[in-house]
Amino acid sequence: MLIRIVRMHFTEAGVEEFLQVFNANKEAIRNFEGCSHLQLLRDLNDPTTFTTLSHWRNEECLNNYRNSELFGKVWGRVKTLFSERSIAFSLEKFIEL
Numbered sequence: 001m002l003i004r005i006v007r008m009h010f011t012e013a014g015v016e017e018f019l020q021v022f023n024a025n026k027e028a029i030r031n032f033e034g035c036s037h038l039q040l041l042r043d044l045n046d047p048t049t050f051t052t053l054s055h056w057r058n059e060e061c062l063n064n065y066r067n068s069e070l071f072g073k074v075w076g077r078v079k080t081l082f083s084e085r086s087i088a089f090s091l092e093k094f095i096e097l
């Protein structure tokens with residue numbers, strides 16, 4: 001399993017539109033082949049900063065999503081609302097207690 005984390009900083013004016021885009025597409029993202037979990041988190045001290053946490057079967061599934069029309073539509077709109085560059089990275093479980 002692969003865990004994908006994307007931290008995004010929005011303009012104050014962009015937060016509401018981001019939430020509309022996320023809510024309109026969250027089911028399609030969550031149901032994309034290979035995605036088993038999708039969560040949206042908001043920074044405790046900065047209400048304009050959000051992080052998505054998603055679980056993917058493998059890197060191929062994540063890349064299929066990243067190359068999809070759905071991703072192009074969502075990311076194409078969302079990235080115009082950023083106040084600074086997003087940070088994205090992938091992780092794998094290493095030790096679980």
